[in-house]
Each structure stands twice: as C-alpha cells, then as structure tokens.
Amino acid sequence: MILKKIKSPEDIDRLSFKELSILASEMRNRIIEVASKRGGHVAPSLGVVELTIALLKVFKPPVDKIIWDVSHQSYGYKLLTGRNDSFDTLRQFGGISGFLSRSESIYDAFGAGHASTSLSAAIGFAIARDLRGDDYDVIAVIGDGALTGGMAMEGLNQIGYHNNNILVILNDNKMSIAENVGGMREYLTRLQSAEIYNKIMEDAWDLLEKLPKGLSTKAKNSARKLSEGLKNLIVPNIIFEEFGLSYYGPIDGHNIPELITLLSKIKKIKGAKLLHIITEKGRGYKPAEEEPTLFHGLGPFDPESGKPIKKKGQKNYSDIFGEIIVEEARENEDIIAITAAMPNGTGLVNFSKEFPNRFYDVGIAEQHAVTFAGGLAAGGMRPVCAIYSTFLQRAFDQIIHDIALQRLPVIFCIDRGGLVGEDGATHHGAFDLSYLRMIPNMVIMTPRDELEFKRMFKTALDYEDGPIAIRYPRGQVEGVESLDRITSIPIGKGEMLHKGDNPLVLVVGPLVYRVLKIAKESDDINPTIIDARFIKPLDEELILKLARKSDKIITVEDNAIAGGFGSAVMELLSDNGLKRDIFRIGIPDRFITYGNQLRLHESIGMGEETLKERMKEFTK
Ligand SMILES: Cc1ncc(C[n+]2csc(CCOP(=O)(O)OP(=O)(O)O)c2C)c(N)n1
Numbered sequence: 102m103i104l105k106k107i108k109s110p111e112d113i114d115r116l117s118f119k120e121l122s123i124l125a126s127e128m129r130n131r132i133i134e135v136a137s138k139r140g141g142h143v144a145p146s147l148g149v150v151e152l153t154i155a156l157l158k159v160f161k162p163p164v165d166k167i168i169w170d171v172s173h174q175s176y177g178y179k180l181l182t183g184r185n186d187s188f189d190t191l192r193q194f195g196g197i198s199g200f201l202s203r204s205e206s207i208y209d210a211f212g213a214g215h216a217s218t219s220l221s222a223a224i225g226f227a228i229a230r231d232l233r234g235d236d237y238d239v240i241a242v243i244g245d246g247a248l249t250g251g252m253a254m255e256g257l258n259q260i261g262y263h264n265n266n267i268l269v270i271l272n273d274n275k276m277s278i279a280e281n282v283g284g285m286r287e288y289l290t291r292l293q294s295a296e297i298y299n300k301i302m303e304d305a306w307d308l309l310e311k312l313p314k315g316l317s318t319k320a321k322n323s324a325r326k327l328s329e330g331l332k333n334l335i336v337p338n339i340i341f342e343e344f345g346l347s348y349y350g351p352i353d354g355h356n357i358p359e360l361i362t363l364l365s366k367i368k369k370i371k372g373a374k375l376l377h378i379i380t381e382k383g384r385g386y387k388p389a390e391e392e393p394t395l396f397h398g399l400g401p402f403d404p405e406s407g408k409p410i411k412k413k414g415q416k417n418y419s420d421i422f423g424e425i426i427v428e429e430a431r432e433n434e435d436i437i438a439i440t441a442a443m444p445n446g447t448g449l450v451n452f453s454k455e456f457p458n459r460f461y462d463v464g465i466a467e468q469h470a471v472t473f474a475g476g477l478a479a480g481g482m483r484p485v486c487a488i489y490s491t492f493l494q495r496a497f498d499q500i501i502h503d504i505a506l507q508r509l510p511v512i513f514c515i516d517r518g519g520l521v522g523e524d525g526a527t528h529h530g531a532f533d534l535s536y537l538r539m540i541p542n543m544v545i546m547t548p549r550d551e552l553e554f555k556r557m558f559k560t561a562l563d564y565e566d567g568p569i570a571i572r573y574p575r576g577q578v579e580g581v582e583s584l585d586r587i588t589s590i591p592i593g594k595g596e597m598l599h600k601g602d603n604p605l606v607l608v609v610g611p612l613v614y615r616v617l618k619i620a621k622e623s624d625d626i627n628p629t630i631i632d633a634r635f636i637k638p639l640d641e642e643l644i645l646k647l648a649r650k651s652d653k654i655i656t657v658e659d660n661a662i663a664g665g666f667g668s669a670v671m672e673l674l675s676d677n678g679l680k681r682d683i684f685r686i687g688i689p690d691r692f693i694t695y696g697n698q699l700r701l702h703e704s705i706g707m708g709e710e711t712l713k714e715r716m717k718e719f720t721k
Pocket of ligand 1: 148173215216245246272277382441495
C-alpha cells in the first residue's frame, strides 16, 4: 500500500509516475470505502484524484496555498495531507470535516462549503504575499459549476486586472450538481472543441521553450504576443485572456505525467494564469460515472452496487415541496419555479419535466435568482424561489432591496432550515429566521408537518401583498392525514396544540412534535403548547393573552437564538410591558459542528433527552 505510507505531501516526492498511478487507484478505493459508510461528496472527489496528486507533486503546501472552491472535492487532498488515518471519521461528530477548514489542518489554506469563493480568496492571498514580500505560489481550483457564481466573476475581474502571480485551475467536468447551465457553460464547450487551437498551443509551448535563455523581457513578451495572436486566429476570444489572465489548455485532467509537466512549466511563468483541465465527475467508479448527480453528494451506499442505503417510504420536506408545487402549477399557470443549481436537492425535478417552460435553473447564482424572481413578479408571474437556507444568505440584500422594498409577491421556499447534520457549519440553516425577521414587509412561516406545509403553500399563493417565506428543515416530514381540500391559514395565526398550565411553550417548525412528546411522557410538567406557525407577523393576540396568564415561558426553534423567534417573542412581551421569566431554546451563539442531525441537537440541548431536562429544570 503506497497510500498508507504517505503521512504528508513530501512523501509523494520520491514516487515514480507508475507509483503515482497506483496511488491514484488506492485513493479512489479509500474514498469509496469510507464514503459508502459515512456518505459524502463522492463524484467530485473522484474526479480530481490525479489533479490532487499533480498539485502536491509540483507545489508545496502549507507554504504554497492551494484553495479548493467549495472544498467538497477535497477528500483526496485530505488523504495526502496527513488525514488518511482519521479519514474513517469523515463527517462524523468529533471526526474530520467533509470540507476544508483552517482549524482542521495547516494544509487547508482557506475553508469553504459555499461555492465560488476561491478566486476572491486567492487574490487576497496573492496581494498579501506581495505586500509583505513573501514568496509562495497561490493556486485556486474552481469547477465549471462554481464559475457560474457571480462572485467568481468578481474575483476573475480583479485577478486579471492586478496580474499578481496566481494560478487558477478550471476543473471542467460539464457538471454542477446537475448538468451545468448557462452561457459560460456553452462557451467552455466551444473552447473544448477547438482542437486546432490545442495544436497551436502546443507549438507555442515549444516555441517558448526553445527561446534562448537570457532573452530580454521585451523579446519574451513579443514571443508571448505572437502565441496569443495565433490563438486568437482560431478561437476569436478567450474570455479569460480578455480578463487579463494567460490561458492554457484545455488538457486531460486525468493524465498525471501531463499534468505534472504542464504545472511545472506554468509555475515558472509569472502573472495571472488559468489552466483549463477536462475531467470526468465520478471517474474510476462506474456507479458514479453513470450517475454523477446522485453521487455528487449522498448518504451511505453499497460500495459494490452503488445503490444508496435508504430506509423505504420516507418522504422528506423537499419531496413534499416537489409534490405541492407540481399540483398547484397544474391549476395556476403563473407559477414559475426557480432553483440556483439545486433542481434535485430542492425537489424540483418533476416540476422541471412537467413544466420545462416555467422552470429556471440559474446556476450557482442565488443573488441573481432572487432579483430574477423580482422581475418575474413585477411582470405578473408567481415566482417560487426554492433555495437552501444557508445559500439564501448570499441574497440578503436582494431580498431587501429588490423584493421587500417593492413589496413584490415572491414566494421563498427555504429548504434545509436549522441544523442539517453531516455537512456542518457551512451548511446549517441557522440564521434565516433572524435575517428575514428584521426585513419589513416579510411574512415568514414554518410548517410542523406535511399538512401544514401544504396549507402554507396555499397561503403563500393566496397572499399577494409582498414576499412570503416558508422555511422547513432537512429530513423526514411528519406525515398526517391530508384533507380533501387544502385551505390556507390566516396570516399571523398560531395554533394551540395542548392546553396545560405552566410553562407556556411557544414552538416553530417540526420541533413542536418533540415538545408534544416530552409533555405527553412527562409527569413533571404539563405545559401549554403553541405552534406559533408565523415568525412574522407573530400571533400577538394569542401570545399576549397566554403570556399574561403564565409566569414562565419557553420558546423553541431550530434557529440561532440571537435574533430568532424567541427574540421576537421577547420583543413583543417587552413592548407590551410584560415581564416574564423566559427561556429561549435554539441554536447557541457559536458555529455548530458536523455530525448526525439528532446527535447535534442533543449536543446543543435540543434533542429529546436534553430538551426534556432543560424544560423540566426551568419549570421547577
Ligand atoms: C452558494 C452555493 N450554492 C450552492 C451550493 C451547492 N453546491 C455544492 S457543489 C455544487 C456544484 C459545484 O459544481 P462544480 O464547481 O463544477 O464542481 P464539481 O462538483 O462538478 O466538481 C453546488 C451547486 C454551494 N455549495 N454554494
């Protein structure tokens, strides 16, 4: 086993090309072995095994800075940077993260989890280096999917302009999570097919190699210009060159010797450069090659067959959303569904098939998605923006400036609200109730189960006075008897689910069921339990009426306690001169790690056991 002996990247220095190729297949086996048990981002990591090896052969982190965009493709990098032994604990509570993190390893130059940040971080590193007179290389690896994010364009804009020494590697596999979309994608395809261009590139390399040493800079520049001139004859515009970066490629990203040779050459060329490599997502593992979208990120699976190990009959919130929107869209031709590169994750695949003209995947572009919805709404349509809570953070200003300020009736279906589990801090939807609650004209709802979800979607469609959000968690939905006719809910109306005495417990979302169970099974407390349903506007009448009769109040939410639902309740009581003993239960004011969702809830006092204890203790 070669991999077993690699304790740090220096250990690959002495390996021959043949050994490196064996190492690549050992890395793939290890990734499949562990990810099949732990779940994770399989296909992205398998696609960059050769690139990872080549990068570590040519560059020397932690001195050189390798910045992986999203960092979901970094399993191989982890294996070669001292984390093979701990790799079995991938994404587990107390184990190693599924993403890169500066606190996990000195080799992780810049943490990530959200897309399109690598170029901005890279130019930051490069300018810091140059101002401080340090000497190291900065390399950003970005996928063609991540390149659709506006931030990547903003980074590219600055990189080309300043021309600091940076290497951008564009890892082009034609895939985002689903098939990549948009004008940039089409352009990259045209670039790939420009074979004559490649040939001329090779000639240009030869020419530059053959230039005598000691040639003046002016002469070298002329030679470079000549090669660029040749390129432009064949492919009219290399967009990256227009931005100011030197473009190399496209080359096969699975050929280790070629990658190493080219990277070594490019390393010597100063300035802003972009190397375009072509890779295959899921490379080397048939199930992942055949179904790269499924294997982008998944739970445990059988390594032999590649079949996901999933308990049967479990519907999650995204499935329900997918069903409701299709049903409603059959009746209402104005409904438009928008996703930012997550058609599968948000449950919109069936919608996209049945209503291709009313479905828009805008790429990894949450900000644009929101303002695009604003335009659609202003134009008379009923846009539904389905975005994960954590990614909607990107569009905070757009929600304020483009939607709420103009009272545009955009429906936000916010998936993965609350703690998500194994993806950890970068992906928890911990903040949405807080960041949306402060925005005027917003209505925010959280369903506790399937039926409430359906009713809330109806409510959202009936509401045309401005933006309205439905926020729901990752995971299984509590199924309840459906009604023949789904009716909407009056805006701002909560519901009493259990009449007891002390304390008064105000809950939002499916945690209601956890609280109900605790109340049912516990002899010590007999709380009054309210599903507040609306975070904004609050059911002021109901809450104040009950609060007047209770001296102890508990609020429960799967959101940051800072500024969330509990804070809203406190503000309401304070504004009405009610001084009460209040206990806010929610996500504490720190970033929460990764691990099983229930385990994480236990760890912050919101699991069944810990929640019960805290409720009892407070009520005493
Ligand atoms: C802001 C943001 N939106 C959405 C996502 C979800 N997401 C994770 S990876 C990914 C696709 C990335 O595609 P690409 O950059 O081409 O990398 P690949 O997985 O194909 O290697 C998406 C949409 C994210 N991480 N961040």
